[in-house]
Amino acid sequence: GQNIDQPTEMTATEGAIVQINCTYQTSGFNGLFWYQQHAGEAPTFLSYNVLDGLEEKGRFSSFLSRSKGYSYLLLKELQMKDSASYLCAVKDSNYQLIWGAGTKLIIKP
Amino acid sequence: DAMVIQNPRYQVTQFGKPVTLSCSQTLNHNVMYWYQQKSSQAPKLLFHYYDKDFNNEADTPDNFQSRRPNTSFCFLDIRSPGLGDAAMYLCATSGGRATDTQYFGPGTRLTVL
Numbered sequence: 001g002q003n004i005d006q007p008t009e010m011t012a013t014e015g016a017i018v019q020i021n022c023t024y025q026t027s028g029f030n031g032l033f034w035y036q037q038h039a040g041e042a043p044t045f046l047s048y049n050v051l052d053g054l055e056e057k058g059r060f061s062s063f064l065s066r067s068k069g070y071s072y073l074l075l076k077e078l079q080m081k082d083s084a085s086y087l088c089a090v091k092d093s094n095y096q097l098i099w100g101a102g103t104k105l106i107i108k109p
Numbered sequence: 110d111a112m113v114i115q116n117p118r119y120q121v122t123q124f125g126k127p128v129t130l131s132c133s134q135t136l137n138h139n140v141m142y143w144y145q146q147k148s149s150q151a152p153k154l155l156f157h158y159y160d161k162d163f164n165n166e167a168d169t170p171d172n173f174q175s176r177r178p179n180t181s182f183c184f185l186d187i188r189s190p191g192l193g194d195a196a197m198y199l200c201a202t203s204g205g206r207a208t209d210t211q212y213f214g215p216g217t218r219l220t221v222l
Contacts, residue, residue, distance in 0.1 A: 004151075033210065042199055042213035043152070087151065095206045099151035 002026045004100035006088050011106045012078055020073045020086050020103045028093020034062050034073045035087045037102065043087055046073070075105075083107045112136070113214035115200050121220045122190050130185040130217045132200030140206055141183040143175060144199040146216075152199055158183060159206055187219075195221045 003025045012018040024032070031050040035043035049055055049064035049071060061074040073086055085102040092098055113134045122128040132141065140159050144152035156165045158177045172194070174186040187194055197216045203209040 030207065040197075040218070042197075042216045045210050045212060048210060085149075096154070097211065101149065101151045104149075 002092060002098045004088055004090060004098055006086075006100040006103045008101070009104045009106065011108060012075075014078055014080060014107055014109050016078050017074065017076050018078060018105065020075070020088075020105065022071045022073070022088035022100060024069050024071070024088070024090045024098070024100075026090050026092045026098055029066060030091035030093065030095055032062075032064055032071050033089045033091075033097070034060075034071075035089065037085045037087060039084070046086075078107050080107050080109070113200060113202055113212055115198075115214035115217050117217060118215060119218050119220070121222065122187075123222050124192065125189045128187050128190055128219065130187075130198050130200075130219070132183045132185075132214055133181050134200075134202045134214075135181070136202055136204075136212065137180065138202035138204050138212075139180075140203045140209075141177060142201040142203075142211060143173075143183070143185050144201065145194075146197045146199055155185070190219070190221045192221050195219055 005023045033048050034046040036046050037043040047062040054063045059076045064071045085104045087102040088100040089097045116131050142157040143155045146152040154166050155169045156175050172188050177183045197218050199216045200214040201211040203211045
């Protein structure tokens with residue numbers, strides 16, 4: 001079966017750095033996506049990785065290792081508005097998006 | 110701004126009373142998706158259209174139907190909503206099925222009484 005694993009919940013302090021990990025086992029790989037979802041709202045696209053390495057976008061970076069089936073999302077200089085769920089999703093060989101259940105990130109002052 | 114719009118944002122219906130949710134997009138994307146998402150769970154794909162080509166997920170109940178009359182609009186019909194169908198319904202679009210990013214509308218929160 002296909003599987004995406006992420007921690008259920010993480011807590012971090014405003015101004016700090018947090019790393020949210022994602023491991024995946026899918027039939028094929030056509031890219032990995034990170035989305036941010038605030039409570040009661042729709043997911044918004046954050047990043048896309050298809051090759052190994054780090055993609056940086058402002059305060060957010062995403063890393064991929066295809067050989068390890070592993071990705072992480074790194075959030076720097078945390079702000080209160082970063083409190084949200086972060087969903088990892090992988091496109092499999094049929095180009096279907098396989099979703100993780102999301103990591104709820106709680107930011108404390 | 111190009112976007113994905115869903116109406117209504119909140120829908121309340123009674124058990125067994127049919128309901129239709131709508132989605133429109135100004136992105137001119139070929140692919141439109143409907144997802145169901147329950148609290149603290151991953152979005153679950155119900156079906157998608159690639160242009161007019163309809164693709165139903167194997168485990169999507171027959172109670173859920175969809176229509177795409179043109180490129181811009183897509184509808185989700187729930188023929189006889191049950192209490193278990195209360196959820197957020199998300200519409201998404203992408204330029205192609207391959208590696209293109211999916212962009213989501215704001216969602217419709219469905220309550221079944």
